[in-house]
Amino acid sequence: MSKFEYNKITDSHSTLTGTAREIIEIVAKYEEVSKIGIGYITHVPGGRKDIKFLKINGGIKAMVRGSGAVQELYIYTSEPEFTKSKISEYFK
Numbered sequence: 001m002s003k004f005e006y007n008k009i010t011d012s013h014s015t016l017t018g019t020a021r022e023i024i025e026i027v028a029k030y031e032e033v034s035k036i037g038i039g040y041i042t043h044v045p046g047g048r049k050d051i052k053f054l055k056i057n058g059g060i061k062a063m064v065r066g067s068g069a070v071q072e073l074y075i076y077t078s079e080p081e082f083t084k085s086k087i088s089e090y091f092k
Contacts, residue, residue: 009036017041019049019066020073026090032079033059039072051091053084060084 008028016024016038027033039061050065059076060083077083 008033009038015041017064017066017069017071020064020071023051023062023064023073023087023090026086027075027077027083030077030083030086032083033075033077035074035076037074037076039074041069041071043069049091051087053087055080062087 009024020038024036024038028036044065045068047067048065052063054061054063056074059074060080062073062075064071064073075083
């Protein structure tokens with residue numbers, strides 16, 4: 001997926017980790033999601049998949065951990081709890 005396939009993605013940062021790309025492909029399809037901001041990548045040791053959520057104005061911030069990196073995603077949604085539950089289902 002190129003980042004331009006979905007018009008909901010902002011283009012302030014263009015690099016995505018594999019795990020963040022998977023999350024974007026899931027949530028970009030939902031009507032409730034109006035915009036996805038791609039944030040910074042921080043390299044970390046280890047490679048377990050994990051996700052943490054923080055509530056922000058207008059949506060949620062997802063800290064997505066994959067193979068040796070954590071990436072921030074800002075997901076603007078009218079239904080934050082629904083969106084969080086759908087992402088969490090993916091990580092089960």
